[in-house]
Amino acid sequence: MTLYQGNWIPGVMNVGVKPTFNEGKIAPSYEVHLFDFDEEIYGEILTVELVHYIRDERKFNSIPELVAQITADAEQAKKLLQ
Secondary structure (H helix, E strand, O other): OEEEOOEEEOEEEEEEOOOOOOOOOOOOEEEEEEOOOOOOOOOOOOEEOOOOOOOOOOOOOOHHHHHHHHHHHHHHHHHHOO
């Protein structure tokens, strides 16, 4: 869940080194995807609350395989956050 302008917005977050794209990168990144949200908020300060752990990060053999897993993760997160 992400707090933005006093409202909690559901979403998912990846914490890691994005092994499918950045082999050898050691510093983790934090990438948040908010559900049903379409505003330009780059540069804004947000509060992110971790509610559930879905899975470990892993390298995928193809971008379509990664996209399919992200879609499944998002659906699982939506169910968990209901």
